[in-house]
Amino acid sequence: xxxxxxxxxxxxxxxxxxxxxxxxxxxxxxxxxxxxxxxxxxxxxxxxxxxxxxxxxxxxxxxxxxxxxxxxxxxxxxxxxxxxxxxxxxxxxxxxxxxxxxxxxxxxxxxxxxxxxxx
Amino acid sequence: xxxxxxxxxxxxxxxxxxxxxxxxxxxxxxxxxxxxxxxxxxxxxxxxxxxxxxxxxxxxxxxxxxxxxxxxxxxxxxxxxxxxxxxxxxxxxxxxxxxxxxxxxxxxxxxx
Numbered sequence: 001x002x003x004x005x006x007x008x009x010x011x012x013x014x015x016x017x018x019x020x021x022x023x024x025x026x027x028x029x030x031x032x033x034x035x036x037x038x039x040x041x042x043x044x045x046x047x048x049x050x051x052x053x054x055x056x057x058x059x060x061x062x063x064x065x066x067x068x069x070x071x072x073x074x075x076x077x078x079x080x081x082x083x084x085x086x087x088x089x090x091x092x093x094x095x096x097x098x099x100x101x102x103x104x105x106x107x108x109x110x111x112x113x114x115x116x117x118x119x
Numbered sequence: 120x121x122x123x124x125x126x127x128x129x130x131x132x133x134x135x136x137x138x139x140x141x142x143x144x145x146x147x148x149x150x151x152x153x154x155x156x157x158x159x160x161x162x163x164x165x166x167x168x169x170x171x172x173x174x175x176x177x178x179x180x181x182x183x184x185x186x187x188x189x190x191x192x193x194x195x196x197x198x199x200x201x202x203x204x205x206x207x208x209x210x211x212x213x214x215x216x217x218x219x220x221x222x223x224x225x226x227x228x229x230x231x
Contacts, residue, residue, distance in 0.1 A: 033218045045209060045222035091161065095218055106177075107152075107220055111161040 002027045004094050006110035013082045014118050020067075021077045021113045023092030031097035034068070034075045035107070039089040048090070051075065053097065079115075087117045121146045125210050125223035132197070132204070132230050140195045140226045142210035151193035152220065154209040155179060162209065168193055197228060205230045 003026045013019035025034070036048040051059045051068050058066050063083075067076045079086055092110040123144045132138045144151065153165040164177030168187040182201025187193055193212075197204045207227050211220040 035219065042224070043207060044224045045211070047219050047221070050219060097218075106164060106167065107162075109162045111159070 002029070002032075002094050002096070002108045004092050004108050004110040006092055006113050008113045009111070010114045010116070012116040012118060013079070013086075015082055015084060017082055018078060018080045019082055019115065021079075021090050021092075021115065023075045023077070023110055025073050025075065025092075025094050025108075027073070027094065027096075029096055029098060033095045033097055034066075035093040035095070036064070036066070036075075036077045037091045037093060038086075039091065039112070040085075040087070045091070049077065082117050084117050084119060087115060089114050123210060123212055123221055123223035125208075125226050128224065128226060130226055130228045132228065134230055135199045137196055137198050138228065140197065140208055140210075140228070142193045142195065142223060143191055144193075144212045144221075144223075145191060146212055146214075146221060147190070148212035148214050148221075149190070150213045151187070152211040152213075153177075153183075153185065153193070153195045154211065156207045156209060156225075165195065165208075204228055 005024045032053045034051045038046045038048045049059050049061045049064050058068050063080045065078045089112045091112045094108040126141045150169050152167040154162040156162050163179050165183050166177050166185040168174035171190050174185050174187050184196045209225045210223040213220045
């Protein structure tokens with residue numbers, strides 16, 4: 001079974017600085033998707049970025065980028081120029097890309113990293 | 120605007136009563152999900168549905184029931200058999216061929 005591990009329960013960063021959140025996963029599949037979701041105090045889950053395993057290029061969305069190391073099964077999130085609004089819980093998630101696998105739409109979640117942004 | 124609507128935002132229930140949480144989406148997504156979130160435990164899957172009139176148990180389905188009579192709607196009933204129902208509940212949906220899950224704003228259920 002696939003698992004997702006976020007080893008940093010809490011992180012903090014100074015405003016305008018850069019922070020990296022870690023995520024590792026375990027799978028025997030070669031086709032899958034990885035996601036970072038943000039959950040601010042409002043508690044609505046918001047997609048930050050996604051990465052397809054077959055793509056070697058790291059995904060980027062404005063100030064958010066990932067370092068995807070497929071062989072190491074690592075998927076870290078880098079937040080550049082951190083802003084006060086970035087303060088939130090960040091969850092890493094995995095989804096199988098195997099077609100017609102019965103549960104292939106299920107997301108496997110890490111336990112989250114709470115990010116504080118200090119002014 | 121397209122999205123997922125959960126209602127109510129806050130819900131109080133007396134012990135021994137069933138309660139139904141609403142989830143509606145107008146994204147034309149085939150798949151819908153219910154998650155439970157407790158402090159320090161991340162998200163746990165309760166039930167999911169890949170098409171209308173079909174649904175499967177997730178990891179913590181005991182004490183919960185669902186229905187999927189319409190594509191747009193996936194209500195969750197928390198029954199009196201659920202031993203510890205106080206939690207934050209999130210509904211999500213995704214496209215058949217897509218990958219991202221989109222979430223509603225959640226319902227905070229408190230048993231009093």
